[in-house]
Amino acid sequence: MNFRNKYDEYLSFFEGELKQFCAEMKHFPPVLTESMRYSLLSGGKRVRPVLFFGSLSHFGGDYTKEARLAIALECIHTYSLIHDDLPAMDNDDFRRGNPSNHKVFGEANAILAGDALLSEAMCLLLGEAGRSERHLRAAQYLADAAGADGMIAGQSADLLYTGRTGDEKELSFIYAHKTGKLLTAPIVMAAILCGGDEKKAEEFGEALGTLFQLTDDILDEKGESAKMGKTLGKDREEDKLTCVKVYGMEGAELCADRTAAHCHALLRALGGDGFLASIVDLVRTRDN
Amino acid sequence: MNFRNKYDEYLSFFEGELKQFCAEMKHFPPVLTESMRYSLLSGGKRVRPVLFFGSLSHFGGDYTKEARLAIALECIHTYSLIHDDLPAMDNDDFRRGNPSNHKVFGEANAILAGDALLSEAMCLLLGEAGRSERHLRAAQYLADAAGADGMIAGQSADLLYTGRTGDEKELSFIYAHKTGKLLTAPIVMAAILCGGDEKKAEEFGEALGTLFQLTDDILDEKGESAKMGKTLGKDREEDKLTCVKVYGMEGAELCADRTAAHCHALLRALGGDGFLASIVDLVRTRDN
Numbered sequence: 368m369n370f371r372n373k374y375d376e377y378l379s380f381f382e383g384e385l386k387q388f389c390a391e392m393k394h395f396p397p398v399l400t401e402s403m404r405y406s407l408l409s410g411g412k413r414v415r416p417v418l419f420f421g422s423l424s425h426f427g428g429d430y431t432k433e434a435r436l437a438i439a440l441e442c443i444h445t446y447s448l449i450h451d452d453l454p455a456m457d458n459d460d461f462r463r464g465n466p467s468n469h470k471v472f473g474e475a476n477a478i479l480a481g482d483a484l485l486s487e488a489m490c491l492l493l494g495e496a497g498r499s500e501r502h503l504r505a506a507q508y509l510a511d512a513a514g515a516d517g518m519i520a521g522q523s524a525d526l527l528y529t530g531r532t533g534d535e536k537e538l539s540f541i542y543a544h545k546t547g548k549l550l551t552a553p554i555v556m557a558a559i560l561c562g563g564d565e566k567k568a569e570e571f572g573e574a575l576g577t578l579f580q581l582t583d584d585i586l587d588e589k590g591e592s593a594k595m596g597k598t599l600g601k602d603r604e605e606d607k608l609t610c611v612k613v614y615g616m617e618g619a620e621l622c623a624d625r626t627a628a629h630c631h632a633l634l635r636a637l638g639g640d641g642f643l644a645s646i647v648d649l650v651r652t653r654d655n
Numbered sequence: 656m657n658f659r660n661k662y663d664e665y666l667s668f669f670e671g672e673l674k675q676f677c678a679e680m681k682h683f684p685p686v687l688t689e690s691m692r693y694s695l696l697s698g699g700k701r702v703r704p705v706l707f708f709g710s711l712s713h714f715g716g717d718y719t720k721e722a723r724l725a726i727a728l729e730c731i732h733t734y735s736l737i738h739d740d741l742p743a744m745d746n747d748d749f750r751r752g753n754p755s756n757h758k759v760f761g762e763a764n765a766i767l768a769g770d771a772l773l774s775e776a777m778c779l780l781l782g783e784a785g786r787s788e789r790h791l792r793a794a795q796y797l798a799d800a801a802g803a804d805g806m807i808a809g810q811s812a813d814l815l816y817t818g819r820t821g822d823e824k825e826l827s828f829i830y831a832h833k834t835g836k837l838l839t840a841p842i843v844m845a846a847i848l849c850g851g852d853e854k855k856a857e858e859f860g861e862a863l864g865t866l867f868q869l870t871d872d873i874l875d876e877k878g879e880s881a882k883m884g885k886t887l888g889k890d891r892e893e894d895k896l897t898c899v900k901v902y903g904m905e906g907a908e909l910c911a912d913r914t915a916a917h918c919h920a921l922l923r924a925l926g927g928d929g930f931l932a933s934i935v936d937l938v939r940t941r942d943n
Contacts, residue, residue: 394803395808395812395828396808396811396812398811399807400803450767453743455741455761455763455766473743475743476811476814478741478743479738479811479814482738483803483807485777486773486801486802486803486805487802488777489777489798489802490798490799490802492777493780493784493794493795493798496791497784497791503785507778507782510774510778510781511778513774513777514771514774514775514777514778515680515682515687515691515774515775516682519774520683523682523683523684523686524684526764526767527684527686540683
């Protein structure tokens, strides 16, 4: 099976499970359910769930048994986007080609939708934690990755360094946390669940997270807004600390190429894998 | 030991454990740690942890072994206050006599501090979940109580009914969720951990939660701002759906008296308890 077919298999399984999950959400008031569904079902590439399923397959696991961990992962990612788009944060009016959550439901409801999605993740993870010792550990890994030493530290650093001069060290902290933690988690969680090499999985995940944010920064500068589904050029406008600011565009592209090569080397150490290797190439060459 | 001494014993144990927890938080950037600590350590009556410890003692448990669940409870309560005080939500400049989180750290950092505290709770609960089957169930109860069918549903309904005509049914939904869920949780969690009667614990908790919000609404109308540590009269100003709006002040006081009596009756069904009975009286007669 080629890469595209495999990606679609994972994606369509995930979309089916997520739709089911959303259909079963019957929170009151209706606006709460609607605002949660709006962002959860707004499409996107579902990189984290697909990476999780691909990694489970790589380590010899059955991905169809881990849908709820994948949904927890996507709930956390989605809540972070909703809060990140708020006027007090990145103030983005568009996300995935649609008006962002607060543009549709208002700021107060968007704050609550984000809180509710993080809470749903907490409930899902506690549900999974009861399945086995390994599930408990995988859930804990994700919770740590999402928290104050993980993704939120990256968001906070991103705010802190906006409008300031920053160097490579500060940039790499933002990359490792803001983006890296939640892209590393699905790979390490898969290793935990299947008894794979967690250390090597983590190294590969961290490199892939760096690559993802490098290309994100590059695309913010030279991508097409229609393809990306969000307003571009905002990093420069707001003077964010990005790889383009630190290295210049040529330097950033070079850095992305090197990081992609590093990802491939780490993947070989992890036992090689056609699907995950293609993910690396996709992340490097994507236009959205 | 009289009620006040017992309350102080629980309170001082909790404050010690919380201080230790905060001292061990070493998140980067420093502003993230500072904003989390600022709200966590801003005092308050610690009603939920004290209620948890009192309930554990009631059911024959050792409260000193459950500090981390109490901290998780307080993290969730604190995050909800930080987000609730935001300009887009209740827009409160003061909390417990101090400037609210976003007045000190800015809105973006306050959003992240709230997210981080909820994430800390998630990590704590997953840590406790590994201790025993009962701990897992207690953690799940709290997660559900905090989530989209719990406290957040109450917050969302509170927004929805602001500025609208509402009746008793709508008021009781707000009460049961916005305040009730997180006051019921410590009592039921204690019952779960000690093998107590969960159903009766829940009934008592729900009545106590109602009483707490009734007196909160009454105090917003006729309390003293200096004692309450926050701006009062805001409910009327913003046309919130409160018991004073639905029943008038006299009716609200009467309703609070009846609810307090109901609490005492439910407590007797739970095996009676001097400490918890005094908590009911405290909640009814408090001036802050």
